[in-house]
Amino acid sequence: MTGLLDDFSLIDRVLEGNSHAYGLLVQRYQSYAYTLALRVVKDPMAAEEVAQDAFVRVFQALKTFQKDSKFSTWLYRIVLNQALAYMRKKRPEYTSDFPLDRPETQEANQELLREERKMHLDRAIAGLSTDDRTVLTLFYFKELSLEEMSEVMGQPANTIKVKVHRARTRLARALETTMKEEVHSLL
Amino acid sequence: MKLTDDILERYLAGELSPQEMEQVEQRLGEDAPLQSAVRLTKAWEDDAELGLKMPSPDFATRVMIKVLQKRFSFRELVQTNTLGFLSGKSGMFLGAIFTLLVVGGGIVFGALPSYYPDLNLPTFQADRMTNGLPVIAGLFSLLLLFLLDRWVLKRYFAKDS
Structure with a gap:
């Protein structure tokens, strides 16, 4: 039963040659890696490529992974680096507007209110800076402490804390703007 | 009470005194869009999956194909x-x-x-x-x-x- 194994046990199995165990790790973190990549590159297709390539790099470097930190921290750092590298290399024409939402069959059945909230959130987040988007995304993943976030972003924990607070305020202001726009559109 | 960014930041971080908290909530009650915005910001904090995006259904398969190609x-x-x-x-x-x-x-x-x-x-x-x-x-x-x-x-x- 590999489904209930923790990350380190799965990694041990991968290193023993069990590819299936790596598939389980990918499934466990795919939405987090994809979300982080998407928040940085703002393009769903590119985000998929970035996140997939990050997982491949992680696989190749798995032997060097030191278990003194969480697997997710290490993964997110690689995803973030991959996404930032993509942003540095990408051509200007890729800086298209962030799509409000992409068709997601898995979430199609969820309640309308939740979808609306997601839509507002996406729209507001898209208007923030890359730094704000990254810090908020990592913060709201919930599983990372400030120290782990600082490890992912390569910045001191105190700086991250200030950034989280300011980014959250800017998000609230951005949401306020979208709410007002919506009210105006209804009048 | 004017809801400045500094006050809003401290409100979202839960760093206001009970009295200040009450004043902010009263102010929010007078401003529906801002109230919704703050609620949504806090909602995301309570529900991490609200901001989570799902990749395509074959994401893991495509990763494994790439991995096997490299392997x-x-x-x-x-x-x-x-x-x-x-x-x-x-x-x-x-x-x-x-x-x-x-x-x-x-x-x-x-x-x-x-x-x-x-x-x-x-x-x-x-x-x-x-x-x-x-x-x-x-x-x-x-x-x-x-x-x-x-x-x-x-x-x-x-x-x-």
């Missing part, structure tokens, strides 16, 4: 452990081929002269010299295999050895 290399073909690749499955495979070649070769070359006498193929006479040759050849092959094993370990599995 298909000599390094992966010669599965190994700290003892060397000959002690693993690849060693068994190599050993089986080696045995087949030696035994098969012996049978073929030993039998050929009697099957085709017209070809005047040389036959090996059992004497002290020819008796020793298979032993020497076997030891030499083992030495070669040992050296190959060490080379593979050093070249591809430096961390393991």
Whole structure:
């Protein structure tokens, strides 16, 4: 039963040659890696490529992974680096507007209110800076402490804390703007 | 009360006094869009999945295909452990081929002269010299295999050895 194994046990199995165990790790973190990549590159297709390539790099470097930190921290750092590298290399024409939402069959059945909230959130987040988007995304993943976030972003924990607070305020202001726009559109 | 960014920041971080908190909530009650915005910001905090995006359904499969494409290399073909690749499955495979070649070769070359006498193929006479040759050849092959094993370990599995 590999489904209930923790990350380190799965990694041990991968290193023993069990590819299936790596598939389980990918499934466990795919939405987090994809979300982080998407928040940085703002393009769903590119985000998929970035996140997939990050997982491949992680696989190749798995032997060097030191278990003194969480697997997710290490993964997110690689995803973030991959996404930032993509942003540095990408051509200007890729800086298209962030799509409000992409068709997601898995979430199609969820309640309308939740979808609306997601839509507002996406729209507001898209208007923030890359730094704000990254810090908020990592913060709201919930599983990372400030120290782990600082490890992912390569910045001191105190700086991250200030950034989280300011980014959250800017998000609230951005949401306020979208709410007002919506009210105006209804009048 | 004017809801400045500083006050809003401290409100969202839960750093206001109860009195200030009450004032902010009263102010929010007068501003529906701002109230919704703050609620949504807090909602995301309570529900991490609200901001989570799902990749395409075949995401994991595509990752594994890429991984397997990268894995298909000599390094992966010669599965190994700290003892060397000959002690693993690849060693068994190599050993089986080696045995087949030696035994098969012996049978073929030993039998050929009697099957085709017209070809005047040389036959090996059992004497002290020819008796020793298979032993020497076997030891030499083992030495070669040992050296190959060490080379593979050093070249591809430096961390393991």
